[in-house]
Every structure is written in C-alpha cells, then in structure tokens.
Amino acid sequence: MGAVLPLLALRAFTETARLGSLKAAAQQLGVTPGAISQQIRQLEERLGVSLLVRSRQGVRLTEAGARLHPGLSRGFGQIEGALADLQAMKVEQTLTISTVPSFASTWLVPRLADFSARYPDIEVRVEATGKLVDFQRERVDIALRHGLGHYPGLESIPLLAPVLVPVASPALLASGPPISHPLDCLHYPLLQDSDRADWALWLQAHGVDVDSSARRGPSFDEELLLLRAAVTGQGIALVQDNHAREDLENGTLVIALDRPWPARFAYYAVSRPQALRQAHVQAFINWLKEQAGDVSALR
Template sequence: MRASTTMPPLQALRAFEAVGRLLSFRRAGEELLITQSAVSHHIKQLEDMLGVRLFVRKAKSIALTPEGASYLEQTIEAFRIIADATSEIRRETERQRVRVSVLPSFGANWLVSRLANFMLQHPEIEVELEPTLRLADFASDDVDLAIRFGTGRWEGVRSEWLMNEELSPVVSPALFGDGSRFAEPADLLLHTLLESWNPVGWTLWLGEVNVDIRRARVLQLTDYNIVLQAALNGQGVAIGRMHMVGDHLAAGRLLQPFPQIVRSEKIAYWLVMPQDRRLSAGAEAFASWLKEEAASPDLSAR
C-alpha cells in the first residue's frame, strides 16, 4: 500500500500522542512497548513532515510548542473518533446484546411471556433484563433501554409512549366471599386498599366513582409484584393494573368486584431511551418490536 503524502504514519502519530500526553519520551516508549530512540525517531519523522517543531527539548524535560499543543488536541480527538467508530462496527458485527432496565412487575407479568416471539424473530440478539424500580441512568448503568410506568416526564432522557394502563379493583375469592361485601364502591372503605409506592391508581379510580380516598385505609408497598401477592393472600383489595392481572383474572385467582375501568395518560408505560446517544441496531430492533407488541389488540400473553 502506497504511503499517503498528506497523512503522517500512524506509528508516528501514536508516538506523538503518547509523548504529548505524558511529556516524556521514556514513559511514552514504555507505554508503546518500543525503545526511547524509536519514539524520538517517530517524533522527528513527524516534525520533518509537518515542517514545525512539536516539542521544546530542555535539559531534563520537554514541553509542547504552541503548534504541538494545537496538533495534540486534534490528534486526540481523531483517535477518539476512530475508537468510537471501531466500537460501533464491532457491536454491529458481533452477536448483539441488548440490556433492558424494566420494572419487576412489568417484566414478570407482561414482558417475559412475550420474549420468545422476539427471540424467534431476532436470534442474533441476546436480551438481558435488569429488574429495578430506579429510573435508568444511561451514563452509568450500562443499559440500552428502560421501561417505566407513570407520566413519561423524566429529565435527561427520551420517552416514547407504549400503552396506557387500565385500572379496576381486584380481590381474592376468599376476601370477596359471596359478593355482599362489595355491593357498591363505597364498601371499599371497609377494607385495606393495596397500592405500590405511588397511590395515584386508587386516587384516579375512587375519584371516578365519587369515593373520597382520604377516608380510605391505604397500604403502600414497594413494588407492584408485592401488591399482587398481598391481594392473592387476601390481605386487602389491590388496584388492578389490567395488563398485569389478566392471567390471575382468567384463572380465577383474582376477581373484579366492580365493572368500572379507568384509563388515564397519568398511568401509562413508556419506553425510555438515552437523550444524547444513538441506539444500537439491536436496541432499535427491540424497541420496534416492543412498540408493536404494546399496540397489539391482543394484550394477553401469547
């Protein structure tokens, strides 16, 4: 391959970057696993090609010239661009891994049962779920995507709506009994109302049926999975997120004592993405599939 007349040799640039960063020919040689004289040769070759001095040599130290300092800044940036491009290409050609931060309840009651469909469509993509209640920190958590529940208004991220939740009380058959305990919505005030950390669900539903939540006894639990387990154990009435409790209702493990269902933009599932980073091809594929699944009229597990 013919040498370029405008591009300096890569070895010379690497030597220059190391010397400029470390301000030492000896330490640069140790880092690059070459001799100090080889480092000096590369720097002289680069200076001859550029026609300027890059370093001021002193008795026991060296310093960058103004031209050298400017060239070093641009060289470091060029190496960074090459490194980023290389990493991106390697991600595309290797087996792709997509890490998804997901609410434990959404993962267990909605997502996991559908993942087999995605794996059939994309056998080259490995999906890793990270169950957590925290909002993903894409700068430090090493995740590609997140799925969260709420209003979608979170700072520092991009959010795309997936689907609204539907709310209605659910109760175990043991607590429901013959149904006389739940003749009207106001009867809920005689029972413990179960909800996760944010009781907005009960607030919305009770407001719809004109029952004052301030008169209710609400037990707030950490995670919605715990809410469901408490309801299954007959410890109270849960505000049912209908996308999460479908299997329990179908199997008769939970009952829906009242027909009223509340829908609101305040109770939706959102796909959360980095604000300033492009998604990998694998993450794009997963995000597209997830939106298709959420938009499907059949929201029961397949």
C-alpha cells in the same frame, strides 16, 4: 529451528521485555516468576540465542532480544486488537433492558421468546429493578418507564396506557358484603400503593367523597407485592389490568367491581437519541410497539 514456536513462551518474553521484570510479567500473565523464567529459557533453547540478561536490577535485552521484541510486540497487539473488535461486535448485538419487576414478569418476559425467535443474533438482558436508570453512567440501551413521558435529554416512545382495576381473592369477596358501587370497596381492607394515592383518585373519579379511610391499609412499593397480598385474601388491590391478567385468568383473583379507570401514567420506552440509530435497538423498539398495539392516542 521448527516452523512452530511456543506461543506462551513468546508471550512470556514479550511481557518481560516490555515490563523489564520477571515478577511484573508473572503478575500480568497470572503465573509465577519461575514459570516465566522457564518459558523464556525454553524459547532461548529453541532459538539457540540468549534473549535476556538477568541482573539484580531486573532484566535487559540482548542484541538478539532487542531485534525480536518489536515484531512480537506488534503481533500480540494485533491479536489483542482483533479480540477487542470481536468483543465489541458481540456487545453491539446485546441489548440491556431495564424495567420494574412487575412489568418485567407480567408483560415483557412472557413475550421475549417471540423477539428471540425473530432476531436470534440479538441477545437480550433484562434488569428488573425499581431503581431509576442513569443513562450516562450505566450500560442500558432501553428503559421501560412508567410515567408522563417527560425525560430531558432522552427520547421517549409511548407504548401502553394501562387502566386500574380493583381485584381481590374470590374467597374474600364471598365472605364479605356485596360490592355494587365503588363506595362499597371501603367495607374491605384496601391494599395501597407506596404513595397511598391510587385508591383516593379512583374513588374520586367514580364520584365518591374521599376521606382518610381511602388511604388506610398496608402499602407496597411493588405491584407484584400488591397482587400477592390480594391473592392471599388480605384486601382489595387497585392494580394495572395487564399486571393482574394471569391471576384473573387462573381464578386466583377476580375483579371486585367492573369500573376500570385510566391510569395517570403510561409506559414509555426511553433511550438515548444516539442509541436509537443502532439497528438492534430500533428492532427492539419496533417489536415493543407491535406488542403494545396501537398507541397513537397517547401521542
């Protein structure tokens, strides 16, 4: 007998003996029963002994098969265990980050190359969704949430407190009345957030008596959509300054009136307490804090 035995044949025999059926072993390995039968026949020819007795009720081990099977079963179990350990190690070095599309595209993703350069062994997966993450059911390491920072059972770390600025396309402003006071914004269509709340709050913060006109206009549930509507001249959008930065820099949008107003909410990195003890999660949190700058005033 040669020193090397066919691994596929050994696996076919082990699964058939474990399951007691050629058909069941074939389903487990994703092949046909005929292929399993052929592999076992080749193994028996190599070993010079009969390993299985076939009958209408299935298969049973011969004396030689009964002596061979336990060792092979342990061996394949060790292989599977080693592969599982390797997969677990890979998963431990993969970070899944959840955040809304607007923050992902305008703030997070443009900076990720820096993190990857510093930590080449950590793979980052970004889920851009408006759906709130369920940390108990979903495999998410960190969620970047926009809110007040109160998340029961979770750790929240303050990152950014953006301000709201009114922006519009240069063409829209050039064709309309001048804007020198917050009240003048009401001469233009107002592009609203999904709650139709930000414009009213911004106007009130600047001393304007607000009526129903402050809540009129098309509404959008994502700031990316607000920005696109503003770029195409549909009205003035009140958006976070960090979200509008690219459009302001390339001139597709301009600030309609330089009266920024701190938003009610801030961005927080949210995670399970036990996850923060993992080195790769903590590395990403530290990197986020560095990118966001000094946020001590939020604490």
